[in-house]
Amino acid sequence: MAAPLVGFQPxxxxxxxxxxxxxxxxxxxxxxxAGLLAGLGFAVFLVSAWSVPxxxxxxGTDVSMIANLTGELDIAPAGRPFMRDGDLTPGxxxxxxxxxxxxxxxxLSVRLRARPDAPGLDRLLLLEVKAGKATVYRGTLGGLxxxxxxxxxxxxxxxxxxxxxxxxxxxxxxxxxxxxxESTFEFRARPVEG
Numbered sequence: 001m002a003a004p005l006v007g008f009q010p011x012x013x014x015x016x017x018x019x020x021x022x023x024x025x026x027x028x029x030x031x032x033x034a035g036l037l038a039g040l041g042f043a044v045f046l047v048s049a050w051s052v053p054x055x056x057x058x059x060g061t062d063v064s065m066i067a068n069l070t071g072e073l074d075i076a077p078a079g080r081p082f083m084r085d086g087d088l089t090p091g092x093x094x095x096x097x098x099x100x101x102x103x104x105x106x107x108l109s110v111r112l113r114a115r116p117d118a119p120g121l122d123r124l125l126l127l128e129v130k131a132g133k134a135t136v137y138r139g140t141l142g143g144l145x146x147x148x149x150x151x152x153x154x155x156x157x158x159x160x161x162x163x164x165x166x167x168x169x170x171x172x173x174x175x176x177x178x179x180x181x182e183s184t185f186e187f188r189a190r191p192v193e194g
Contacts, residue, residue, distance in 0.1 A: 060087030062180035063125065063166060065114070067098050072108060072189040073154075074101040081182075083164060093167035098185070100162060102154040106191040110154055111147040112136065112162075114183040121181045124172050128165045136162070141181070147188055154189075 065083040067075045076099045083096030102108050112129065116122065122142025129137040129144075131152040137144055154160055164185075 060085075060089050061121065061125075061168065062086045063088050063094065063121070064182045065096060065164065065166070065185060066182065067185040068187070070187050070189055072102065072104050073110070073187055074103050075099070075187070076101075083166065088166075088168055090168045090172050091170040093165055095163065095165050098162040098164065100154065100160045100187075102156060102158050102160075102189075104189075104191070105156045107156055108154045108189040109151045109192050110187055110189045111149075111151045112144070112185055112187050113147045114141060114144040114185055116141055116145070116181045116183040118179075118181055120179045124168060125181070126167050126169060130163045131160055141166075141183065153192060 063083070063085050064081040066081055067078055069075055069078045082098055083094050085092075085094040088094060100110075114127070119142070122145070123140055125141040127137060127139065127141055127144060128135065129148075134152060136150055136152055137148045152160070
């Protein structure tokens with residue numbers, strides 16, 4: 001019998017204690033485990049990337065303001081919202097403008113009121129109405145159900161812009177949420193004597 005050769009390594013085709021069948025099984029298991037871990041990691045990434053950001057927990061309020069025409073005043077826009085926010089939340093405000101035109105040959109004293117379709121926001125929604133730099137009204141929506149106490153005047157054939165700002169104060173919290181109000185602005189114009 002011949003003595004084994006020192007440093008001799010059998011050729012790769014010769015069988016060893018690890019047969020090709022065993023090593024390929026281990027390689028498949030490792031590949032499956034790596035694929036599973038990569039898939040789970042990708043799924044976690046997708047879920048975290050597509051998550052909905054946290055909200056305030058307060059549903060928004062749907063507020064819209066519309067103006068009606070009068071015989072004396074041409075108002076633009078009329079019959080469609082000049083202000084609208086479908087998700088007004090406490091601490092936010094919305095603004096809009098109305099263009100008025102005195103169509104008469106007389107100087108007019110003009111008052112306005114807001115007619116909300118529901119009383120839910122009467123005490124919560126705050127309004128500020130300005131004719132130029134003069135404040136015509138500042139208070140709650142409910143306070144403007146009657147014609148404003150402070151009129152503004154318009155010369156014959158004059159044009160004026162009314163700026164309207166509406167907001168919900170921060171302190172109203174959940175009381176304002178999930179409500180809707182459509183308010184119609186109405187104008188009463190009377191000729192000024194003298």
